[in-house]
Amino acid sequence: MSTTLEPDGTHEGLPAYRFDNRLGGPVLSHHERWDEMAGTHGGFRSTVARGFWVVTDGPAVQEALQDWRTFSSTSVTVLEPDPKFLWIPEMLDPPTHSVWRRLLGRFFSPGAVAAREPEVRQVAGEMIDELRTRDGAEVLDEFARCFPTLIFMRLMGLPEEDLGTFLAWTHELLHLSHREDPDGARQLTAMAEVSAYFEEQIALRRKAPRDDLLSTAMAWTIDGEPIDDRDMLGFCVLMFQAGFDTVPISVGWALYHFAAHPEQRAEIVADPSLIATGVEEILRVYSPVVPARKATRDVEIGGCPVKAGEMVMLPIVVANRDPERYDNPLEVDLHRKATNHIAFGSGPHRCLGSHLARLELNVAVEEWHRRIPHYRIAEGQELWQHGNMYGIKSLRLEW
Numbered sequence: 001m002s003t004t005l006e007p008d009g010t011h012e013g014l015p016a017y018r019f020d021n022r023l024g025g026p027v028l029s030h031h032e033r034w035d036e037m038a039g040t041h042g043g044f045r046s047t048v049a050r051g052f053w054v055v056t057d058g059p060a061v062q063e064a065l066q067d068w069r070t071f072s073s074t075s076v077t078v079l080e081p082d083p084k085f086l087w088i089p090e091m092l093d094p095p096t097h098s099v100w101r102r103l104l105g106r107f108f109s110p111g112a113v114a115a116r117e118p119e120v121r122q123v124a125g126e127m128i129d130e131l132r133t134r135d136g137a138e139v140l141d142e143f144a145r146c147f148p149t150l151i152f153m154r155l156m157g158l159p160e161e162d163l164g165t166f167l168a169w170t171h172e173l174l175h176l177s178h179r180e181d182p183d184g185a186r187q188l189t190a191m192a193e194v195s196a197y198f199e200e201q202i203a204l205r206r207k208a209p210r211d212d213l214l215s216t217a218m219a220w221t222i223d224g225e226p227i228d229d230r231d232m233l234g235f236c237v238l239m240f241q242a243g244f245d246t247v248p249i250s251v252g253w254a255l256y257h258f259a260a261h262p263e264q265r266a267e268i269v270a271d272p273s274l275i276a277t278g279v280e281e282i283l284r285v286y287s288p289v290v291p292a293r294k295a296t297r298d299v300e301i302g303g304c305p306v307k308a309g310e311m312v313m314l315p316i317v318v319a320n321r322d323p324e325r326y327d328n329p330l331e332v333d334l335h336r337k338a339t340n341h342i343a344f345g346s347g348p349h350r351c352l353g354s355h356l357a358r359l360e361l362n363v364a365v366e367e368w369h370r371r372i373p374h375y376r377i378a379e380g381q382e383l384w385q386h387g388n389m390y391g392i393k394s395l396r397l398e399w
């Protein structure tokens with residue numbers, strides 16, 4: 001993939017492109033393309049599917065994420081302005097959204113997350129101990145993906161023996177290229193299997209509640225009404241998507257980054273107190289998540305003349321790599337004083353799992369470098385990243 005886009009005329013006086021965020025590309029190509037588009041465009045139109053606006057101005061991205069009245073979450077997928085599904089709480093607007101967030105808050109609060117630290121550290125440590133006896137590994141499959149997924153399954157109360165099945169579903173749902181799944185059939189099959197799995201888990205807990213997040217959530221009332229099975233399923237599917245891929249992707253970026261920058265690796269090994277800033281910087285520089293919203297009225301945002309009902313893509317990456325906001329914005333700076341990024345979003349939908357994500361990332365980087373301080377990217381690999389949410393597809397390290 002070159003960093004330039006294929007022009008496709010103009011729309012309302014702005015340039016239009018065949019811009020499809022689902023496509024993968026060589027490692028860092030999406031980031032470089034966003035840098036280029038942010039530097040040369042105030043916003044543009046994509047002509048893919050029914051068409052959508054793409055905001056490339058950092059402050060405008062943040063403003064839209066905060067203004068839920070104008071930029072609704074009733075659709076968060078640019079290709080589906082009128083979805084038939086409802087992911088909870090992601091696709092709810094306040095006030096119902098606020099009720100869910102209040103109820104969920106106590107499971108993801110700083111205190112609740114801190115209490116899980118010994119368990120998180122033990123799981124990560126055991127997995128890395130197994131790897132260090134070898135001289136290399138494909139670190140996404142063998143560590144970055146299984147470590148947070150296992151923690152998350154425990155939190156939700158799902159059987160640990162299903163870990164392999166979950167990892168396979170994540171792959172089918174989120175990582176297939178257009179060539180591997182040209183008509184989306186594999187993705188649809190996986191989504192049907194995930195839904196059937198959660199329907200069964202919900203039914204089991206309706207019969208006999210357990211001491212887990214799922215059972216607790218099933219006993220809640222929203223506006224005085226119990227949560228029905230359809231909404232419980234929407235909640236499970238969202239948690240699956242939100243919690244399963246983001247941390248693995250970020251652990252992958254951290255290992256890639258410190259493999260590609262041995263001088264910074266030496267610094268964090270010598271002084272692990274630098275890891276916390278390093279993790280924030282990796283979240284900022286590699287920003288994998290690209291939210292979207294549906295306009296509730298005609299509005300101009302970041303120079304785009306958006307009409308009511310149209311979709312708007314809000315790439316967080318342009319805010320987090322904005323030269324107006326940061327000195328040397330593209331560099332991971334282990335000594336940066338205030339990182340102040342929006343990798344976890346902004347406004348009412350800001351990531352519910354940010355404290356857990358930060359804990360897992362810090363623990364992964366600390367425990368890895370305590371055990372495997374010297375490593376390199378194995379030669380002869382073509383490093384590739386997937387579209388949608390930007391993460392490395394496969395990374396083989398040697399030590």
Ligand code: HEM
Nearest residue numbers: 089090242243246247250289291344345349351352353357
């Ligand atoms: C490094 C890891 C993570 C990153 C970068 C990340 C990023 C984000 C972002 C940008 C959003 C806002 C999306 C939007 O505005 O449309 C979000 C929402 C959310 N995240 Fe995360 N996330 C991470 C990890 C997690 C984890 C571990 C969990 C749960 C265990 C989680 C659960 C959620 C939920 C439930 C939402 C929806 C919140 C709402 O709609 O109110 N995330 N995340």
